[in-house]
Amino acid sequence: MSVIEVHGVHKTYRRLRKPPEKALDGLDLTVDEGGVHGFLGPNGSGKTTTIRILLGLVRADSGAAQLLGRPVPQHLPAVVGEVGALVENPLFFPTFSGRRNLRLLAQTAGLTRARVDECLEAVGLRDRADDLSKNYSLGMKQRLAIAAALLKRPRLLILDEPSNGLDPGGIREVRELIRRLGSDGRTTVFLSSHLLAEVQQVCDAVSILARGRCVTTGPVSEVLATRATNDVRLKVPDPGAARDALQGAGLQVTSMGDAWRVHGVADPAALTRLLADRGHYVTELSPIAADLESVFLDLTADAS
């Protein structure tokens, strides 16, 4: 079952005295239930607009969107109780304490005070819960927003840049929380982030947006495989002579600092034989796997 489905969604922002700004250009997106789904794209690619359309904050010009199998925004009230969200900057009353801000939200949905305390505890804010939220650091505000998103025990948790403002320790803890939620068998986490390494570490699947369209989607391993190369990293005691030998055999070689990158090596064993025949003994030979960053940059560059 899909928890998010978006088909052919267009959105153009029209503002006074400014040219129209096309945010989504026929976006198609499907997020299957369970696990963590990364949502990537450069600034202005339409990630936040997509999330706002799903949450009923922005009206699409055309196309259709579904959350937990129900069309939105028409049936959003029926599913919103199972969707937790953190969208960009945390939005709280600065002159209310963190606890009071959460209690007001919990009261709206008929949740208990105990649940508020549980969530404050979960994000490590219990000791500072009675401080005014205007006195919180950005990281603390972000944690408060995560606590608000968790209040409903959501089936779908939408997180837009949850690591904003967090220190490295906080980023790691959020990552672990996301991983844990994604593997609990109940929660699907839809994670929009700029931290590509983080997405690669925690996500089971990923969708990449560019200029308002989804340029690739699927399990992380499959997305990486689409840009897989047969390049290898090579280290030898005499790099210069080894490079000449490889180039003499018709291979393309580029520098990686203290090693060579040999392109298009279909058979690494043949490479070691070639070098050994010329008196070069390999000290390191490893395949270069595509990482999400390079895939992201390739795809978004292609799209633009």
Added chain:
Amino acid sequence: MSHALTEPTAAGPPPPVGGTGRGSLARAELHRLTARRLIRWLVVLSAVGFLVVWAISLTQFARPSPELLEQARQQQADIVAEQRMFCLEDPGIPAAEKEEICDLEYSEEEFGSVEVFLPKQPFDAAGGLPGGAAGVSVAVAALTFLIGATYAGAEWSTKSIVALLFWEPRRLRVFLTKLAVLLGAVAVLAALAQLVWLGAGSLLARLRGSFELPNNFWSDLAGIQGRGVVLAVITAALGFGLANLIRNTGAALGVAFGYFVLVENAIRAVRPAWQPYLIGENAAALLTKGGIEVFLPPPGGVSDFGPFEDENLLLISNQRGALTLAVYCLVVLLAGAVLFRRRDLT
């Protein structure tokens, strides 16, 4: 972050889907309204201001002793006699008519009541309580406008309205619940203010004046106070609607200030025929017993110093004042509700 983030354990039944409905949203909104620091400060400062004015009133009014009353009567009689003597010596008045004219112009009635000649006047409940109730109504109406504007404006400036919509996405329901909570709360506040005035004014009359009441006094007073509560509710709704339209408390207050100071005065000076449509006139008509009369220039023009003809006076009754204000209020609220329902929240 030193604390390990852990997903809270699911103790107890899962939470209700989409909340438990209007009841819980209304309670949360009432909580949000009454917990706002600025609103609390405004109410506390208003209460302190009222107490200060009341305490000053205690020093400004006094119940006269028989001796002071006698002195005032004597002073009044002396002034009347003196003025009458000047009148009788005036060569410009024909001798045959002097007695008649001077008796008519220089009587004790013409010089006002004897209280005018007292060093401190008594607080007369018959006139003071209704007058004070009208004053309290105007002050409370200004306060509730401010409360309505800041209640809506703060939601926009902090964008906490967006966070709320993650929980209750039915925007019209959010708008109407907020409005209902605001209007209910300010109605209670305004009614309490009128009750406090009734108590404080009555005490003032007992301590520093008289409590002789004419027929129908209580019904008339209740009418003024009730209409004062209606005015407070209307101005709160106007403040709320305006701040929702402009999405900013300060700008809403600026618009209100500009309207009352510039627009209304300009209209009175340049287009006096439009006066029956001004908020100020209609608010005064709502508060004043029987409404107010405004002078309208005749279609063919008017002399600045010409006599006011009856046909040039238009009565704005209590009902007409209330209806006009209610129409303005509805227009502002409807525009705000439609925009709130349709606009993108980015």
